[in-house]
Amino acid sequence: MHPQDNPSQWRRGQGLWANVPAAQWNDWHWQLQNRVLTLEHLEQHLELTPEERAGCEHAKDKLAVAITPHFFNLIDRDDPTCPIRLQVIPRGGELMVSPEERLDPVGEETHMPVPGLVHRYPDRVLFLVTDRCAAYCRYCTRSRLVSNAQNYDFHPEFEAGLKYIAEHPEVRDVLLSGGDPLLLADNKLDYLLGRLRAIPHVEFIRIGSRIPVFLPQRITPALCEILKKHGPIWMSIHTNHPRECTWELKEACDRLSFAGVPLGNQSVLLRGVNDDAETMKSLVHRLLQMRVRPYYLYQCDLITGSAHFRTDPRVGVEIIRALRGHTTGYAVPQFVIDAPGGGGKVPLNPNYVKEYTENEIVLRNFAGELYNYPLPASAEVLK
Ligand SMILES: *Cc1c(COP(=O)(O)O)cnc(C)c1O
Ligand code: SF4
Secondary structure: OOOOHHHHHHOOOHHHHEEEEOOOOOHHHHHHHOOOOOHHHHHHHOOOOOOHHHHHHHHOOOOOEEOHHHHHHOOOOOOOHHHHHHHHOHHHHOOOOOOEEEEEOOOOOOHEEOOOOEEEEEOOOEEOOOOOOOOOOOOOOOOOHHHHHHOOOOOHHHHHHHHHHHHOOOOEEEEEEOOHHHHOOOOHHHHHHHHHHOOOOOEEEEEEOOOHHHHHHHHHHHHHHHHHHHOOOOEEEEEOOOOOHHHHHHHHHHHHHOOOOOOEEEEEEEOOOOOOOOHHHHHHHHHHHHHHHEEEEEEEOEEOOOOOOOOOOOHHHHHHHHEEEOHHHHHOOOEEEEOOOOOOOEEEEOOOOEEEEEOEEEEOOOOEEEEEEEOOOOOOOOO
């Protein structure tokens, strides 16, 4: 067990929050109201490096700083390279913009028939329902619109989005994202899910949310009732490092699972956070223990000021190679690059085919050994 699994050690007891009563700590409104939002507030909690201070000074024009006390307490305050810290505290690297970087790295704006609705794939849409998150990830693909630091003036248009979906019978799958949809008030979410369920061709509804990780207290019984009522609602949570798998997250996942919400996980491959096989293996094992199926591992998008986070995609492929066959198949996510400019998600896999001969395929298994599988005599070679 990781020390973070021990609730008595981690639930409250650190720094300026040491004396907060449990009833407040466990209240999601308190967690939101007490987020760390400013440089001054950050410095009350830990000693920033000069690089972090430089990053914080420019955050207000790029992507606001916000960290919930719950997530903040996972930071190792004595370690400037702490993988939790790197995700939420700005660094000077954010100010360095490389030529290949974009404000809209995966070309969402060009696939938006209605503000806040991205229709890129034939049968499904991405519906951005808010520009707010409980905390902000420094590598966020949607930094242009979340937190509203860049004056992007994003106003999700619920009615226009719902109308578009209703008028497009090919849309059978709606992915609610943002921002974080679970920041919407219960009644608003209830209304939105009800409206979507009333559209006969919408078969599949899912929510992408980092709230279970940043603000597990938000996963209240009342919220779970709403998800159950409109179910099945699927959910993708977003963890990057095993230390995020706290007791509180586990309890939140239990509540969701018992309300009939199938859970997946999306991770972003981040330099210094999770770009090694051992860390990822530990993460995916913990996810399975919480009934969460690892879904995608993303190559970090070319968002402006992200060079310090990005790795060589071959690192991701090698991580998958280290998992496949070496551990539970359910634990292995699909590694993808969201193609720059709007090509969508492209899977990257280790190559297990050594070659095709005239009548055999030569396979390399997880241990590197070669095996032959004979091709059917009548096989027509696919062009
Ligand atoms: C990721 C994404 C989806 C969902 O893709 P799946 O592979 O079905 O999870 C849908 N629309 C957009 C624009 C996306 O980026
Ligand atoms: S929770 Fe998601 S949308 Fe919000 S800042 Fe993080 S990556 Fe971006």
